[in-house]
Amino acid sequence: MRGQGRAVVAMTRIRIRVLGPVQLEVDGAEVRLTPLTTRLLVRLVAAEGEAVPVRTLRRDVWGMADEPRHLAQRGRNEVQKRVLELRRALDPRQDGTAARVLRTEQQVTVAGPETAYRLVPGPGEVDSEEFTAVVGAALLAPPATAAHRLGEALAMVRGRPLAEVHGEEFAAAYIRRLAALQDSARRELVSARTRLGRPDLALPVAESIARDHPDDREAARTLDALRAELRARHGDELLRHAVPLPGRRVDVVLLRGDLFEQQDANLVVGFTDTFDTATDQDVVISRGSVQGQLVDHLFAGQRRLLDEKLQAGLRGVPALGTESVRDKPRGRRVRYPVGTTVAVPVDGRRVFATAYSRLGNDLVARSRHEDLRTSLESLWAAVAVHGQFRPLALPLIGAGLARVTELDRGQLAALIVDSFIAACRRDPALTPELRIVIRAEDLAGTDLGPVEKRFQQAGPGEGET
Template identity: 75%
Template sequence: MKILGPVQLEVDRIPIRLTPLTIRLLLRLVAAEGEAVPVRQLRRDVWGLADEPRHLDQRNRNEVQKRVLELRRALAPGRDAAGTSILRTEQQVTVQGPETAYRLVLRPEELDSSRFTAIVGDALLAPPATAAHRLAEALSLVRGRPLAEVSGEGFAVSFVRRLTGLQESARRELVRAQMDLGRPELALPIAELIAYEHPDDAEAARVLDALRAQLRARHGDELLRHRVPLPGQRTDVVLLRGDLFDQEDCNLVVGFSDTFDTETAEDLVISRESVQSQLVDRLFAGRRRLLDDKLRAGLRKTKAVGTETARSKPLGRRVRYPVGTTVAVPVDGRRVFAIAYSQLGNDLVARSSDRDLRLGLENLWASVAVHGLFKPVAIPLIGSGLARVTDLDRGQLVALIVDSFIDACARLPALTPELRVVIRPQDLARTDLTPVEQRFQDLVPGSRAAD
């Protein structure tokens, strides 16, 4: 039987329907917590009848007996003896003589409030991991206010107060256990509910503030995190404020032009402020030729689409490769994926379009699937620098990268456990992340209907 919320009675997993008066009788007996309740008390509490002289109240006693019989049949259909053992008849000695009383006898597993009480009692003495599991189990039994149909009655006040107090203790202890386990994200919803229900509770407000601060500290420079909403995927997309080359546990993505130039002397071919220049300095210790050698090795199997003359292109490399070409460059146990998403004109100005960028990204994900070692992948906001995709703003560029990645996840399982889009702090104010949030909202089933 369930009384932690609207009453539900099941016998052999079959729901039993009772009349409202019989429900009140049942709940009055439950509230007695195993004690016998005299017929006179039942008449006062269930029927609201005043005491009458014993020789005048036979009719009222008959009404009680009628409801008791109905309840016994409901508790043990077709088994009269069983019903009698669950709802027992006793005789109590009073100054006015013997009086009939009724006692409800249920095993702990037959009543949700008994199970709840036992589980919480054990959990309050357990270490954090066990306590968290058991308290969550106990609270899952709660569907509403205990004895909801009679919670305002005098006979139920003490019983309801004890159960609601125990529920409150279980919630607060569950918050504490989850915090001890380093799981503030699981503690937060419970702490928010406690603070909402107790707006004047200073301790509840303090715990909630501490949890929120802990979660903010955990996120650090993380701006956004979503799980790729595809069946069987356990891949996260993360937007991060920071430096691409600080992502030391990741494969990196670096954008190039179709000539894969790396020369930064006097800023004539490649700017010293570019990601390519930082790649040379920070991962290759300034040894540009080492990077060039690795790029050449990776391009050997790629057919060039043309070669410029020294006259037409006096500076930089002259061999051109197809836009979209991707080279996986091995560096210290990980990969730098060099993708050509722009064309470097003979005037040394890089030009690109959203079509070029999409092509480059498609080839990038295919290469990551083969060479990525199932490591996280960090990518800068490519298309926003000197080789700017002029028809997209920064927010749209982020959305394009994310869209392309999600499409690739559908085609290429086990692509990477995490994609990090790294946005420089100085670019963040000019980057609207609304399009990315909207993408994930649109991809979640039922989100439109919910809106």
């Protein structure tokens, strides 16, 4: 029929991998070769496009040097047999790929014409050649481009190049070149990532260089400098992990310090269900508690300002009830549900006041594991709406006077992290960073092992780099 074109038949796709154990892939599937045929393929790759005579192949692949004349024909037949096997593997559809990639030539020698074989792969068909091209371009590129391309190139390396023939003379120069190029790529990647302000990403590469070159003083100095920079950068950081989420970066940080020093972050302050703020004589609220410090640090000691903002935020929240003056003579008497969270605006950021405990009529605050979990879920929801995608800093809620007695400090931190990870999976725009701030005097009594264990169990996320 007119107007109907011929169907286009896709050519066979070949990938020869020698940056590690040798692999041949045809149309995306690995093809298994016999050991001798694998050695033949490696020998032809190591020739780097040069034709290799049959006698050389017999010497290097079969280990048969100076064969007697009466056995020469048998040797040629053995080479032809392996070449035929390789061609069949390269060209299962018989579309001419084998003839293009593996050519037969005749060389003129003093003993007469001799058959030789030349491997002529196309662009991207041998990983070592692609590796060489990518690294060569990356070494001349600006830092961001270099870091990206070098990372891609080094990801091609699966082990020692041409591992099957390591130590053999015919492959020595090829292996040395690839090893030197890999070393240059790693060193430049360390430099690029350092210039980009990512010593954390440069460190594992620098460690691999120092491990492979234990006598290299420059590599050792670079490694020491990176570790020192990271120690200085971390400062009071105790732990930092990326939340295992696909496609985005969210960090959880545990640090030693003062909650109110986190001036670039929104803050979380735990309250009781009555949202009391009075610190007079430490009767209702302790002046040394986070609630008590909130008035002094962010409201210049003016409790009335905080009360007004809390009451404004609570206007739309149904109260659970109101205590009588006789039952509760001191403090506020209106009770709100545990989990109630008020976003209090302060100087362009937010203080999230969240009720995680109940203040008894005896003025003792009490909280349980379930109360804290409920409070955290409400907190994350409020942060998603009012947090303006700022970092979020909170103390170790549940470890103060309203202590959750079922959990120790490490378990409380792990509960907060678990709840936060679950919330991040529900809402991608929660916060770029959660900081759990632990006071220096409380650190000795806080086991961070449960938090580390959570991240080990979760594994790295797609968003982690």
